[in-house]
Amino acid sequence: MKNDRTDELTLSRRLALTGLGAGMLSSALPFAALGEPEDADAAIRDIFGDGRLNEGKVTVKLPPIAENGNSVAITVSADSPMTEENHVRRMAIISPRNPIAEIAVFELGPRAGKAEVSTRIRMAGTQRIRAVAEMSDGSLWVGSASTVVTLAACVIG
Amino acid sequence: MTIRISAPDTASKGEVIELKAMIQHKMETGYRRDSRGDVVARDVITRFECRYNGELVFASDFHPGIAANPFLSFHTRATESGTLDFTWTDQDGQSWSETHELTVE
Amino acid sequence: MIRAGLIACLVFAACSAPPEEAGTPVRDPLPDDIKRSGTAFLQPDTRALQADDFANPGFLWIDRGEKLFRAGVDGSKACAACHGEDGADLVGAAAHYPQVDAASGELVNIEGRINQCREQHQSLPPLDYESDDLLALTAYVSHLSRGEPVSVDVSGPAARYYEMGRDYFFTRRGQLNLACSQCHNEHWGEKLRGDTISQGHGNAFPAYRLEWQTLGSLHRRLNDCDEGVRAEPMPLGSDTYKAVELYLAKRAEGLPIETPGVRR
Known part of the structure; x- marks a missing residue:
């Protein structure tokens, strides 16, 4: 694993926010200048709970330039043998800028055969x-x- | 509601096959306004499921961030001959389905 | 959003002098050796989407159109009953539209011909211009000619429509006082904000525009162009837009039909 690092920043932020409603997050805190906006982090916690977020194993493919944010092709894949013992259960696409951070959650499992x-x-x-x-x-x-x-x-309209 | 499915008709046992599915749906976000300035109500598909002889092999929750006319490409392992069933369900519970017969040799 | 668009267009307007002042050739007709379809001005991803016969969203309408073409509605005769199963008799036809209808002497485009068929041969009411069903049938019929070079007759009774369309193309209009020709003849290939200006050909329409998130007609596109220069748009299906469609088809002569195109 080349990037087996805990996302410490994200975790510590989240811990600091324990007890706050998800809806309050964006208004309660200013966006970090260089970090990921808080609601994307909150969405991840909402879907997957409190586990440690490791970097790696997941590849996101997007075009370098999209000429319209209404439709951008994306491929998400995870490094997994997809067997009964070792497979991807779920994969989520999260946006730090869209009005709703959660874009899609895919349910896979051993019968999916391939985690791709x-x-x-849409990208705002x-x-x-x-x-x-x-x-x-x-x-x-x-x-x-x-x-x-x-x-x-x-721009029309 | 027009649906397009791309799936092989035959596959060998154990082979991982690619399935593609697309449905005509505007996926109205609820954030747009019409020419009179009124908010256009949200109207989105919220769930997609693919069943293989009745067993769920892939599913997805959709939110308004999924582009209009939702497109999906995913995979499944060919285990036995049978029916692949693709179902989309919108926020009001209305659903649309299409099936595809797969022969496993 | 409106303001942003306006500013961009104004900046562009300020930079673009009328052809006579700049000494730019009017380029009418557009020479064959520089003629390029709109696909040439798209990002690779958009081009790839158009080329993908499964994932191109325009095919949702082609499928729908094929179904409508084969099925008689409410017991009426199906399109396929006259034009052949799979529309065999219509292969290549769309490349020669718009054309003047011999009986009425009026210019008809594919949308108009479909509605004429419905009224005269199928006892069905005409479909609304930008309805999904009319778009689906138009796209299906156009798709039957995919790859065929555009070739229209602008002689005889069509000549006056051609002149009308040509006038529209070269006339400055709207608050921005821009003619179609200023963008699409004199500045194609150049950047306008994030876009590369195309030559303004209609050979991929009806096309799926990412901006619309749906399939749309060439007339809807013309409508958007008019709105873009803050001119009063013409009604879809109007004689003016049909005339512009004829002029554009003659201007695009030789380019292959691409329906269903994908555009930004």
Whole structure:
């Protein structure tokens, strides 16, 4: 594993927020200048609970440039043999900038055969999309990729 | 509601096959306004399920961040001949389905 | 959002002098050696989506159109009853539209021809211009000619429509006082905010625009262009837009039909 590092920043932030309602997060705290916005972290905790977030095993594929944020092709995959004993249970796509951080949660399992899912998502502007995979042993893994969403020449309406 | 499914007709036992599914649906976010300035009510598909001879092999929860006319590509392991059933359900419980017959040799 | 668009367009307007001042050739018709379909000006991902015959969302309408084409509605005759199963008799036809209807002397596009069929041969009411069903049928019929080079007749009774469309293309309009030609003849290939300006061809329509998140007609696209320069848009299906469609088809002559295109 090349990037087996706990996301300490995210965890400590979350701990500091224990007890606050998820809806209050964005208004209670300013966005960190360089970090991921809090509601993306909150969404991850909402879906997957309090486990340690490890970096690695998850790959997010996005185009470098999207000419319209209404539809951006994304592929999320996780490094897993997808057997009965060792497989991906769930994978989530999380946005730090969209009005709703949670974009999709995929349910896989040993019968999925391969932990790779493609779809098309909306992106409210340039951002780094995160994907989190929950393995059959309960461990959580995160990967990310970013896309520049360009502005159209003529905005109608 | 037009549905497109891409799946092989035959596969060998144990083979991992790619399944693609797309449905015509506007996935209205609830954040847009119409020409009169009124908010357009949210209207989204919230759930997709793929069953293989009745057993759930892949599912997805959708939120408004999924693009209009939702497209999915995923996989399953071919275990036996039978029916693949693809079902989408919207926020009001209305659902649309399509099936595909798979022969496993 | 409106303001942002306006500012971008104004900046562009300020930089673009009328052709006579800049000495730029009017380029009418657009020479063959520089003619390029709108796909050439898309990002690779958008181009790949158009080329994918499963994932291209436009095929949702092609499938729907094929179903409508084969099935008679409410006991009426199906399109396929006259035009052949799989529309065999219509292969190539869309490349020659719009054209003047011999009986009425009026210019008809594919949408118009479909509605004419419905009224005259199927005893069905015409479909609304931007309805999913009319888009689906139009896209299906156009798709039957995919790869066929655009080739329209602008002589005889079509000549006056061609002139009308040509006038529209070269006339400055709207608050931004821009003509179609200023973007699409004189500045194609250049950047306008995040976009690369195309040559403004219609050979991929009806097309799935990411901006619309749905399939739309060429007339809807023209409508958007008019709104973009803050001009009063013409009604969809109007004689003016049909004339512009004819002019654009002649201007795009030789480019292959791409329906269903994917555009930004």
